[in-house]
Amino acid sequence: MKATATLILATALLAALLTISTFQGRTPTHTNYAGGSGHQPVLKRFASYDELKSFLAKAYADSVKRYRAFDVVGTPVPEVTLASRPRFSTTNIQVAGVDEEDVVKTDGEYIYLARENLISIVRAYPAEKALLLSTVRAAGPVRGLYVNGDRLIVVTGIQYHPIPVMAGCPPIKCPVRRPPITTNSTVQVFDISERERPTEVRRASVSGTPIASRMIGSYVYLITREPAIVALDRDEIVLPSYSDDLRVHHTRPDQIYYADIPGHGYSYTNIMAVNIRNVGEEPTVTTVLSPASVIYVSKENVYLASVRWLDGEETVIHRLSVDGPKVTPVAVGTVPGHPLNQFSLDEYDGRLRVATTLNEPAGRPTNNVYVLDLALRLVGKLEGLAPGERIYSARFMGDKAYIVTFRKVDPLFVVDLKELRVLGKLKIPGYSSYLHPYGESYLIGVGKDAKPAEEGDFAWFQGLKISLFDISDLSNPREVDSLILGDRGTESEVLYNHRAFLFDEERGILVLSVLLAVVDRSDFAGRPPANAYGEYVFQGAYILKVMPQDGIRIMGRVTHRPTMRTCLEAASSS
Numbered sequence: 337m338k339a340t341a342t343l344i345l346a347t348a349l350l351a352a353l354l355t356i357s358t359f360q361g362r363t364p365t366h367t368n369y370a371g372g373s374g375h376q377p378v379l380k381r382f383a384s385y386d387e388l389k390s391f392l393a394k395a396y397a398d399s400v401k402r403y404r405a406f407d408v409v410g411t412p413v414p415e416v417t418l419a420s421r422p423r424f425s426t427t428n429i430q431v432a433g434v435d436e437e438d439v440v441k442t443d444g445e446y447i448y449l450a451r452e453n454l455i456s457i458v459r460a461y462p463a464e465k466a467l468l469l470s471t472v473r474a475a476g477p478v479r480g481l482y483v484n485g486d487r488l489i490v491v492t493g494i495q496y497h498p499i500p501v502m503a504g505c506p507p508i509k510c511p512v513r514r515p516p517i518t519t520n521s522t523v524q525v526f527d528i529s530e531r532e533r534p535t536e537v538r539r540a541s542v543s544g545t546p547i548a549s550r551m552i553g554s555y556v557y558l559i560t561r562e563p564a565i566v567a568l569d570r571d572e573i574v575l576p577s578y579s580d581d582l583r584v585h586h587t588r589p590d591q592i593y594y595a596d597i598p599g600h601g602y603s604y605t606n607i608m609a610v611n612i613r614n615v616g617e618e619p620t621v622t623t624v625l626s627p628a629s630v631i632y633v634s635k636e637n638v639y640l641a642s643v644r645w646l647d648g649e650e651t652v653i654h655r656l657s658v659d660g661p662k663v664t665p666v667a668v669g670t671v672p673g674h675p676l677n678q679f680s681l682d683e684y685d686g687r688l689r690v691a692t693t694l695n696e697p698a699g700r701p702t703n704n705v706y707v708l709d710l711a712l713r714l715v716g717k718l719e720g721l722a723p724g725e726r727i728y729s730a731r732f733m734g735d736k737a738y739i740v741t742f743r744k745v746d747p748l749f750v751v752d753l754k755e756l757r758v759l760g761k762l763k764i765p766g767y768s769s770y771l772h773p774y775g776e777s778y779l780i781g782v783g784k785d786a787k788p789a790e791e792g793d794f795a796w797f798q799g800l801k802i803s804l805f806d807i808s809d810l811s812n813p814r815e816v817d818s819l820i821l822g823d824r825g826t827e828s829e830v831l832y833n834h835r836a837f838l839f840d841e842e843r844g845i846l847v848l849s850v851l852l853a854v855v856d857r858s859d860f861a862g863r864p865p866a867n868a869y870g871e872y873v874f875q876g877a878y879i880l881k882v883m884p885q886d887g888i889r890i891m892g893r894v895t896h897r898p899t900m901r902t903c904l905e906a907a908s909s910s
Contacts, residue, residue: 603627768803
């Protein structure tokens with residue numbers, strides 16, 4: 337038992353201390369076309385190269401006409417049991433059966449840790465035999481890892497691939513010189529049946545910047561985005577491309593899906609499916625002409641959400657069915673406003689539910705929940721939640737939704753998704769930017785404490801706030817306990833990356849990475865102002881005990897470095 341607990345805690349601390357950010361996206365604010373008109377966009381495919389070229393040329397001309405007409409304003413945008421192995425932690429995912437990439441993975445006996453372009457394979461159990469077994473060099477900067485039995489899957493790619501353009505040239509149609517394939521996003525599969533000697537068994541690459549990936553069964557799906565460009569020096573379209581080992585394939589125009597929606601920014605979103613078991617099966621790539629920024633994946637569907645602006649603000653959503661190597665676009669629809677992140681979307685019982693914030697022209701945002709069928713037609717809506725505030729987190733659980741909005745205080749709304757009405761709400765200081773279910777009667781929230789400004793309709797963020805909510809009475813949600821770590825300036829990876837959240841529900845142990853800032857009260861005669869930032873004094877993992885009957889308490893903390901104060905003092909004296 338002691339060795340088992342040691343492995344779980346060691347894995348938790350490695351994940352908390354070493355996990356790095358992966359962009360999930362705070363969606364930019366765009367505006368609205370079809371959301372209020374009732375128009376249902378139609379999914380099409382280009383018939384020829386000339387049709388695609390003409391479509392992009394027209395889109396370019398329309399964008400030039402509108403170029404000076406709009407200002408773009410940014411917005412903040414199961415446990416596996418093996419008979420011969422102990423219990424172990426897995427990546428915190430949104431949908432059961434749909435694994436998500438992470439820079440630290442474990443299978444209960446080994447830990448796989450990525451740093452830049454290297455992956456370390458460590459034997460971690462039993463603890464007395466812990467040992468670095470091997471190091472794998474990846475094709476590029478590692479975005480994330482998957483482990484599937486005797487397969488280690490490495491996803492690599494740079495976050496931005498610059499393309500040279502002439503100064504002052506609009507982005508959609510520029511003189512460019514680019515090689516026939518840009519393979520900056522790659523899936524590598526390693527045979528790790530011998531952990532001391534991993535062997536690469538396949539490599540597949542696709543053009544574009546990686547924005548998300550998922551693993552379902554024996555397939556990894558890598559999703560990339562790249563600009564739709566006409567190269568004027570050759571008067572040619574630069575088409576998406578992919579490679580499997582040394583074979584290069586180019587996407588044909590009649591393989592590209594689109595919806596002719598005015599004002600929709602044009603980029604290619606590519607979904608490459610790679611079989612990690614049958615290395616002889618060629619990868620498949622599906623391309624949609626849509627600048628997807630938020631990705632939600634269920635076991636049967638991929639949803640691509642992108643925000644557009646013209647006469648308001650709306651989100652365009654594409655649904656693609658998933659069946660092994662077959663990824664097929666089947667529907668497109670729109671809803672007003674923009675989603676915050678992947679947790680703003682959820683598929684349940686043949687319906688897609690979407691939570692959005694809509695920026696009204698008067699500058700007073702509203703928050704809404706929309707229900708669509710699988711043809712992405714609107715079948716229900718709840719609009720006007722918390723006018724003047726924005727959504728900071730959302731969590732769908734069965735036929736209920738829990739939504740946090742914020743401006744000066746944190747309202748937690750409980751929404752009945754069958755009747756589309758608010759069942760209850762709770763207002764407390766601060767906000768939660770991530771909500772995690774704890775059984776059927778509780779939620780854990782991680783966010784920031786806040787103090788209302790003495791002047792102005794806003795609040796100053798303070799320390800990291802962990803809340804335990806009792807939702808057993810849907811009409812009366814309660815915050816039964818909370819813990820605030822540090823002062824203004826305190827941060828945690830969990831605020832931006834749900835994969836950094838590690839919770840052992842059976843034991844009630846929560847591990848969070850924390851960069852702790854503390855205000856020296858003596859600098860302010862004991863009464864620091866609400867906008868005072870603290871000095872960094874700690875970076876590492878906090879281990880918390882979270883139990884409904886006992887609340888939240890600190891069990892301990894671990895760091896891999898001396899205190900910040902010691903480092904600062906050493907630097908100032910040298």
